[in-house]
Amino acid sequence: MGWCVFAALLAVAASARAQVPDPASFATLFPPDIRSPGQAPGVTVLSRARPDYDPLPVRLGVLEARPGLTLGTGYDTDPAGLPGQAGSAESLIAPSLALGAGWGRDRLGVRLGAEDHRFASAPALDRTDWTAGAGLRLGFGRTRLSLAAVSHALHEEGSTIGALPTDRPLAYRLDAARVALRWSDRIVSLTPAVELASWRYATAVLDGIGIPQAYRDRAVGRAMLTARYRLDPGSDLVLTMRDTATHYTAPAAATPSHDSNAVAVLAGIEDAADPLLRVRLLAGWEQRRFAGYGARAAPIVEAQAIWQPDGLTTMTATAWRRMEDAAQEGVAGYTETAGSLALDRELRRNLILSLALGAQHAVFTDGAREDGADAGLAARWRLNRWLRVTATETVTVLQGTASALLPGGRRITRSVSLLRCGLGW
Numbered sequence: 285m286g287w288c289v290f291a292a293l294l295a296v297a298a299s300a301r302a303q304v305p306d307p308a309s310f311a312t313l314f315p316p317d318i319r320s321p322g323q324a325p326g327v328t329v330l331s332r333a334r335p336d337y338d339p340l341p342v343r344l345g346v347l348e349a350r351p352g353l354t355l356g357t358g359y360d361t362d363p364a365g366l367p368g369q370a371g372s373a374e375s376l377i378a379p380s381l382a383l384g385a386g387w388g389r390d391r392l393g394v395r396l397g398a399e400d401h402r403f404a405s406a407p408a409l410d411r412t413d414w415t416a417g418a419g420l421r422l423g424f425g426r427t428r429l430s431l432a433a434v435s436h437a438l439h440e441e442g443s444t445i446g447a448l449p450t451d452r453p454l455a456y457r458l459d460a461a462r463v464a465l466r467w468s469d470r471i472v473s474l475t476p477a478v479e480l481a482s483w484r485y486a487t488a489v490l491d492g493i494g495i496p497q498a499y500r501d502r503a504v505g506r507a508m509l510t511a512r513y514r515l516d517p518g519s520d521l522v523l524t525m526r527d528t529a530t531h532y533t534a535p536a537a538a539t540p541s542h543d544s545n546a547v548a549v550l551a552g553i554e555d556a557a558d559p560l561l562r563v564r565l566l567a568g569w570e571q572r573r574f575a576g577y578g579a580r581a582a583p584i585v586e587a588q589a590i591w592q593p594d595g596l597t598t599m600t601a602t603a604w605r606r607m608e609d610a611a612q613e614g615v616a617g618y619t620e621t622a623g624s625l626a627l628d629r630e631l632r633r634n635l636i637l638s639l640a641l642g643a644q645h646a647v648f649t650d651g652a653r654e655d656g657a658d659a660g661l662a663a664r665w666r667l668n669r670w671l672r673v674t675a676t677e678t679v680t681v682l683q684g685t686a687s688a689l690l691p692g693g694r695r696i697t698r699s700v701s702l703l704r705c706g707l708g709w
Contacts, residue, residue, distance in 0.1 A: 325518065325556055328590065329598040329628040329636060337634050337666040339708055346385045351708050354378040358702035363409045364452060365442025367696055372405035376702065389423030409452050411439045426467055433461040443680050443698045445646045445654050446608065446618060448488055454497065455486040471514050479506040498534040502542075502609070505529045518557035522566060525549050530609070540576025544617075546607065547571055548584060562590040572607055572617070577649065582607060582619050596630040608646075618648040634666040654684035672706040 321333045341348035356376030362369045380397035398414040417434035439453035448454060464477035481504045485497035508526035515521060528546040535541055550568030564587065571581040585605045592598050603623040624642035631637060644656040660678040667673065682696040 323595040325559060326562070328592070328600070329596070329630050330638075332630075334633060334666070337669060339669045341384075344383075346387075348384045350382040350384075352380040352382075352706060353708060354380075354704050354706045356702050356704040358700065360403070360698070360700045362443065362696065362698040363403050363406055365444070365447065365696060365698065366449060366451075367694055370405065372403040372409070374404075374700075374702070375402045376400065376704065389421075389428075391421045392419070394418045411453055411455070413438050426469060428466045428468075430462070430464045430466070433459075435459045443682055443696050445620065445644050445656050445682070446648075448497075449490065449694065451489045451492065454488050456497075457484040458482070468512075473512045475510045475512075477508050477510070479508070480504070499532065499536040499539075501534050502530055502532045504531075512554075516557065519553065519555045521551075521553055523549075523551045524566065541574070542577075542609070542617075543575040544572050546573075550584065550586065552587075560592055562592075564588040570607055574617075580607070580617070580619075580649070598626075598628045600624075600626045600628075602626075618646045620644060620646045636664045638662040638664070652685050654682065656680065656682045670708060674702075674704040674706065676700075676702050676704075 321335060323332075339350065341350050343349075354376065356374075356378070358374050358376075359371060360374045361371040363372050363374065376399065378397065378399045380395070382396075383394040385392045395415070395417050397416075398412060400412045401410065403409045414437050415434065417432070419430070419432040421431075422429045436458040437455070438458060439455050440447050440450075441453050442449060458481065460479065460481040462477060462479045464475055466473060466475040468474075483500065483502050483504075485500045487494045487496050489495070506526055506528040508524060510522065510524040512523075513521040526548050528548070530542070530544045530546075532542045548568060548570035550566040552564070552566035554562075554564045556562040566586045568584055569581065570584045571579060573579045583605065584607070585603060587604070588600065588602045590598065590600050601623070602625075605619070605621045607617055608620050609617050622642065622644040624640065626638065626640040628636060628638045638661070640658075640660040640662075642656075642658045644654075646654045646656075648654075658678060658680045660676065662674065662676045665673045678700045680696070680698045680700075682694070682698075684694050
């Protein structure tokens with residue numbers, strides 16, 4: 285729906301990753317897939333609206349409400365994300381509520397959601413994540429103002445790049461806000477934006493010992509400008525510049541400061557003139573100066589290709605290279621190179637099968653390296669407007685070289701099987 289203008293910001297933490305993608309990553313540099321019936325340009329198998337199966341909203345005056353509830357059960361071979369751990373049956377309860385309203389070009393959206401995970405054989409690993417977000421979009425002639433804010437309570441899992449080897453997933457809080465003003469005519473558009481984010485971490489438990497993680501608490505501010513120049517219908521040149529300041533609010537005593545300032549410039553093209561192939565490519569350079577570790581510089585890339593040989597198949601390839609903040613004390617971040625390939629096939633109007641493959645490679649400033657790979661299968665079956673069933677199988681492999689906290693390195697293989705039943709929106 286058009287009123288979900290904050291969807292890109294909500295995607296900042298769609299899953300509990302060790303390092304949450306920053307608010308100005310790929311999701312905000314390129315527009316999201318278009319949601320529309322049929323095979324209009326920009327519509328993929330997963331984003332396509334299905335009027336016969338989409339639930340109808342509940343009207344509350346000027347608001348449209350879309351409540352939902354997902355119940356799930358499955359098995360996780362390594363819920364702690366640590367080598368040599370036992371598996372456990374898992375249950376999931378995930379309520380959600382979306383509210384939206386629109387007046388002409390103006391849109392308002394609010395979304396609330398939570399996920400409660402319970403493990404039969406490891407109750408100490410039980411956890412609850414939640415998200416609350418709101419967005420507002422106002423139109424003034426050729427100008428559009430977008431405001432968005434989101435708050436997440438999440439957990440850092442051990443089976444992700446850069447995570448600490450904790451006894452149980454580490455709880456943390458992420459709050460973010462974004463203000464953007466977009467001016468456009470038929471040829472040129474300019475979008476200045478300001479983004480603020482705050483990370484706060486709970487105490488980690490390693491081998492039964494509590495280790496405060498306040499040294500990772502940080503505030504991030506970013507100013508950015510994105511310019512687009514239309515070459516022809518469906519093709520744009522894109523230039524984005526951003527300046528990011530990171531301040532660690534409670535640094536560890538007698539250690540170099542992790543505070544940094546990063547400047548990045550990327551340029552590229554978005555080409556959707558071919559109805560079968562859509563290409564998005566940005567490449568550039570980032571330089572980050574650390575208060576206590578000197579300067580680091582690296583090329584950065586964000587690229588995506590979407591191929592749709594017919595209306596029933598979508599293949600998406602994505603690649604990126606970027607700098608991230610590290611979890612370990614004494615490590616001033618790492619450079620991550622990653623890519624993914626996804627295939628979505630619509631077997632029937634209400635049945636979609638998906639296959640996804642991904643790989644990551646991270647190089648830390650202390651010389652340590654980590655490599656990750658994952659594969660996933662999913663079947664999404666909409667029985668009617670109000671009931672859907674989703675079956676997923678995900679396998680993750682993570683291997684890292686020796687580091688300060690893991691002198692022997694680590695190797696993790698994790699498989700998660702889940703069957704979800706969704707009610708409502």
